[in-house]
Amino acid sequence: MKTLGILAIAAALGASAAETLPLIPKPVTAEPGEGTFAFSAATGIRHHGDLAVEAGLLADDLAKLTGSRPKVVSKEMKILLRSQILVDIEPASDLPASGYRLEITPRTVTIIGKDAAGVFYGTRTLLQLLPAGKFDGPAMLPAVKIHDYPRFAWRGIMLDVGRHFYPVGEIKRLIDWMAFHKLNTFHWHLTEDQGWRIEIKKHPKLTEVGAFRESSPPYGNRNSDDGVRYGGFYPQDQIREIVAYAAVRHITIVPEIEMPGHASAAIAAYPELGNSDVPGFTAKVMTRWGVHSQVFAPKEETFRFLEDVLAEVCELFPSKFIHIGGDEAPKTQWEKSKFAQDVMKREGLKNEEELQSWFIRRIGKFLDSKDRRLIGWDEIQEGGLPKSATMMVWRDAKWAKHALALGNDVVMATTSHTYLDYYQAPAATELARGKEYESIGGDLPLEKVYSYNPTFVVENPAQEKQVLGTQAQLWTEYAKDMKKVEYLAFPRVAALAEVAWTPLASKNFDDFTTRLKRVMQHYDAGNLNYAKP
Numbered sequence: 407m408k409t410l411g412i413l414a415i416a417a418a419l420g421a422s423a424a425e426t427l428p429l430i431p432k433p434v435t436a437e438p439g440e441g442t443f444a445f446s447a448a449t450g451i452r453h454h455g456d457l458a459v460e461a462g463l464l465a466d467d468l469a470k471l472t473g474s475r476p477k478v479v480s481k482e483m484k485i486l487l488r489s490q491i492l493v494d495i496e497p498a499s500d501l502p503a504s505g506y507r508l509e510i511t512p513r514t515v516t517i518i519g520k521d522a523a524g525v526f527y528g529t530r531t532l533l534q535l536l537p538a539g540k541f542d543g544p545a546m547l548p549a550v551k552i553h554d555y556p557r558f559a560w561r562g563i564m565l566d567v568g569r570h571f572y573p574v575g576e577i578k579r580l581i582d583w584m585a586f587h588k589l590n591t592f593h594w595h596l597t598e599d600q601g602w603r604i605e606i607k608k609h610p611k612l613t614e615v616g617a618f619r620e621s622s623p624p625y626g627n628r629n630s631d632d633g634v635r636y637g638g639f640y641p642q643d644q645i646r647e648i649v650a651y652a653a654v655r656h657i658t659i660v661p662e663i664e665m666p667g668h669a670s671a672a673i674a675a676y677p678e679l680g681n682s683d684v685p686g687f688t689a690k691v692m693t694r695w696g697v698h699s700q701v702f703a704p705k706e707e708t709f710r711f712l713e714d715v716l717a718e719v720c721e722l723f724p725s726k727f728i729h730i731g732g733d734e735a736p737k738t739q740w741e742k743s744k745f746a747q748d749v750m751k752r753e754g755l756k757n758e759e760e761l762q763s764w765f766i767r768r769i770g771k772f773l774d775s776k777d778r779r780l781i782g783w784d785e786i787q788e789g790g791l792p793k794s795a796t797m798m799v800w801r802d803a804k805w806a807k808h809a810l811a812l813g814n815d816v817v818m819a820t821t822s823h824t825y826l827d828y829y830q831a832p833a834a835t836e837l838a839r840g841k842e843y844e845s846i847g848g849d850l851p852l853e854k855v856y857s858y859n860p861t862f863v864v865e866n867p868a869q870e871k872q873v874l875g876t877q878a879q880l881w882t883e884y885a886k887d888m889k890k891v892e893y894l895a896f897p898r899v900a901a902l903a904e905v906a907w908t909p910l911a912s913k914n915f916d917d918f919t920t921r922l923k924r925v926m927q928h929y930d931a932g933n934l935n936y937a938k939p
């Protein structure tokens with residue numbers, strides 16, 4: 407009872423301080439102290455042996471602000487630091503996973519994490535408290551005790567690199583801004599009708615052929631063609647570089663390989679994987695947006711191919727979750743294909759939905775054999791949801807309820823609150839700025855993103871833990887470059903980050919917008935092309 411009492415007091419004290427601290431996401435509690443700590447060129451970082459990476463990253467980030475890299479010493483080194491940031495880890499602490507305590511006193515700054523991720527998040531909080539952009543001379547940090555941990559384990563961004571392609575440096579920059587907001591899951595949508603972007607050594611035509619299209623729709627007229635060849639892909643060494651870059655920032659990359667639909671680019675590379683017995687069958691890398699009828703044929707050859715691809719994907723990505731798409735797979739080709747119909751008869755499948763489910767189950771078995779977990783868009787329930795699958799819910803909340811009732815986990819990614827390819831102001835306002843502001847349609851203002859509660863689908867308390875978290879969707883039909891991606895993403899990603907991290911009861915939109923003004927100074931300092939409210 408005593409502990410509870412103290413925690414309750416801390417929460418009450420913390421509420422007002424957390425409101426005034428310019429932090430996004432807002433921490434669980436923040437209790438103001440007496441005095442200030444002077445951060446200066448003389449401030450060094452002392453770390454526990456296992457935290458060299460976190461301490462080193464903090465030093466790098468501080469060097470960008472002050473122009474000089476702080477001294478980094480291990481705990482054991484007998485070097486006196488007159489002004490120090492101490493980072494340490496306390497696995498036995500009562501903090502939840504990824505939690506940390508940050509204490510600033512006039513003498514020292516201490517960051518204690520439950521684990522290395524917690525330490526990393528503590529360093530991100532410290533960086534948000536420092537002045538935005540370069541500064542000379544000491545920065546005065548107010549004394550405070552912060553106690554913080556995330557609400558959800560899955561806090562993400564999905565980026566579609568199929569519709570448009572972004573080079574490695576730009577992906578890393580997006581990962582940096584994810585880390586700034588304490589996001590930890592980068593869902594990388596790597597294959598599409600309009601382009602296959604990941605090198606697969608065993609099947610080189612996927613990128614030789616599938617990574618390039620002959621034309622794209624220009625901004626302002628989506629039903630026309632610019633006639634300009636377009637493409638690009640990530641060689642495996644670049645993939646490894648990005649995975650490693652994300653990993654040190656405690657960000658997991660979940661790769662997505664689309665099947666059985668959104669597969670035109672793969673089928674253009676290897677037409678034998680398509681439903682080639684359908685009258686009028688042709689294969690090409692698509693040059694228009696929208697849903698296309700090309701789906702993989704349910705052939706043994708297709709499964710061998712997809713297993714080859716996924717084997718290389720599992721080698722490249724340590725993520726427990728592998729995303730297999732599953733969305734928007736029209737059944738028209740399977741309806742017309744004698745081969746597909748024969749598979750249905752042989753396997754006792756009543757309809758094409760059951761064929762899709764059979765397809766996904768086979769892939770699920772393969773991923774099981776690699777000790778990975780299958781995640782797919784909510785259409786993976788058509789024809790029966792595989793037991794071990796996690797559902798990424800993008801359409802109606804009813805699919806989340808369906809999955810939760812069956813005992814499956816979900817990630818909430820509904821169009822209503824997380825699709826950042828929607829306009830953030832009325833379409834007419836955005837388009838008045840120029841046709842390059844075109845979006846797919848619909849409105850999703852900042853406040854609506856902020857109002858999201860991913861557990862609104864939960865029907866009994868036991869289901870709470872089946873909601874792994876949430877993520878922002880960056881579909882890129884209308885984002886030819888990273889500047890536009892940034893415009894669509896920020897500051898709505900800040901709102902989503904707070905949805906994913908901050909306790910529901912602590913959320914307050916007015917307070918968020920106050921803190922956002924200060925966070926935008928960091929955006930300005932980093933030349934982030936965010937949408938100014």
Ligand code: ACM
Nearest residue numbers: 733734783800881
């Ligand atoms: C989706 O938006 N097709 C998942």
